[in-house]
Amino acid sequence: MSRIDTFIGPRPNQALIGAMTTFNRVFMLKGIPLLRDLWPLRKVPPFRGLANIRHFDVPADDEARLKAVCGRGKATFIAPNHPEFFTDWMIDKEVIARVSPLAASWATHAIVNGTGPLAQRFWLANNLIAQIPGNGTPAREFSEAWALKGHAVLLHPEGSVGWHGNHVARLLPGAVEMAREALEQGRRTDSGFEAWVAPIVWKLVFLEDVEKPLMAECAYVERQLKLDPRAGRSLPERVYGIYLALLARQEERLGITANPCAAFAERQAAIIVEARRRIAEMLETEAGQDEDQLLRLARRRLREKGALSKETAKELRSLAEALARVRRVGSFAFVGRSVTQEELAEHLKRIRHDYCAGSLRDTLNRFLPQPAGPRRAYIRVPQPLAIHEFSGSVDNALEALRSRMQVALDAINVELEARGTFRRYANPFHHAQIASSAIERTG
Incomplete structure (x- = not known):
């Protein structure tokens, strides 16, 4: 098999992960202080940060809620929404650095394995799990084993990026299924072992008129x-x-x-x-x-x-x-x-x-x-789903998670709308649909 289709388990390097957390925070997210506000550097990555996120709005209660379900005696699978490519992992890395610094993250095999042997070693040292199409068993087995050690595993439950920050799409079952399998393994040696799926939602808002x-x-x-x-x-x-x-x-x-x-x-x-x-x-x-x-x-x-x-x-x-x-x-x-x-x-x-x-x-x-333009990230942690207490089906669990995520996302929008944060226009998709319906009624 080619390198891109061959699964190799991550080999996390704690020092590298710590260094990359700082690098990510400055060069990928917030930019370089002082320089990021100077013209023309404010327009140039990485002076302004590649994702150009100046501020994080994470309530202390939400961060504490996520941290409480991570650690020894727990298998935790973190499931964020997935509205924007590249920025997703940058934000997710910032989140897991606060609650589970050695968490593993799923990524496409094209990133982990497809950019050459040196890059592959780098990604594996950063604890990225390569998702191999048609052969997901090795990635799942590594994820469950890592979660059983008390380290979180992060994967996007929506699948591919949809570019819809206000809508939580249909969730994929991987996080729930792995949490159930990890729970079964953990309970063999510890009757009090817990398994969690912890949803996260984030919403990006421009800080200026763009x-x-x-x-x-x-x-x-x-x-x-x-x-x-x-x-x-x-x-x-x-x-x-x-x-x-x-x-x-x-x-x-x-x-x-x-x-x-x-x-x-x-x-x-x-x-x-x-x-x-x-x-x-x-x-x-x-x-x-x-x-x-x-x-x-x-x-x-x-x-x-x-x-x-x-x-x-x-x-x-x-x-x-x-x-x-x-x-x-x-x-x-x-x-x-x-x-x-x-x-x-x-x-x-x-x-x-x-x-x-x-x-x-x-x-x-x-x-x-x-x-x-520059943005602020609003991050919320809905109530995690306790798999060790949940008796419903996988589909029931996915619906519960999706509902909690959508409610949390809607609450962010209500909060921002009340502040007058958004710059709005008439929606041509909506009004064209209304006009079409009117033509049909009078046709």
Whole structure:
């Protein structure tokens, strides 16, 4: 097997982890004091910090709640939300440094194993666990053994990044399943052993008006995607216009006749149905099954050498990627009458990650997406789930966790709204949907 697909257990180096915690705090998050406020250094990473997070808002009670479920006699799996790539691990590392400094963290095998032998040793020394697609058993076994020693294990329960800071997506079962398995092992020698899944949510908010840099990012995306420039339109109208153009391109590829009066959600649903039908046909399975299951099956088939012809594999990969991209804009985009600068920034990052490729700048953006301005991170710890006291199913546990996370996230937004923190605009996704409904009623 290649290095990228071979699991090697982490070899944590406490001194390196401690040094990287300080490095992360300065160069990745907050920036260099004094220099980060000087022009033009305030625009240049790492003087301003790559993730450009100036402040952390973590109530003492929340930090104490998380710390109380970590340590000897406990197997603890920390499950944060996952709204932004790169920044997630930077924030998570800051959190675990406060409560469980030798915690292990899950990461994609492309990061841990795919950047060369020297980088691999570095990541393993930082206690990163490589997630190998199609072979997760070694990572799970290491995670459970490490948790049994009293060190936390952190993994993102939502799976891939969705770029939706106000919405907690469907959770994956890994944290709950590993906590249950660790509990069973721990109870063999200690009848009082505990197992916990500790959810965390965080919300990023700009400290200043970032409309100008977001407009510049819109213009860049329009150029990269070869779209007509939309200068003169408002920021949300430009973002919405980019999405409509991408939707039209996908409709054309799939041979779908678009209704220009239909709402975005309706046109999106038609693309999802057609892509799902074609994927199911190629896999010779039922088209009505869950989209996540269908995508997992497609990816599994693509990993099997010789299972598909070159042409079929290329078409299947294209359809699976199209389905994943289109459905990433969920109902969270349509429900609000207004939209914040933070949400518009997330839309742009989602578009750039999914559709912009080919240049060094785009490649760097995929791994190190840069924010439009300095931010504050609001971090909350909902009540951890005591697996040793929970008698429900894995699905019940996931629903309980997701509910606690969403409630905590909503509470942050209510608190910030009361302070007048957000800069808001009319939401074109919502109003286009309302207009479409009105046309249908009068049609």
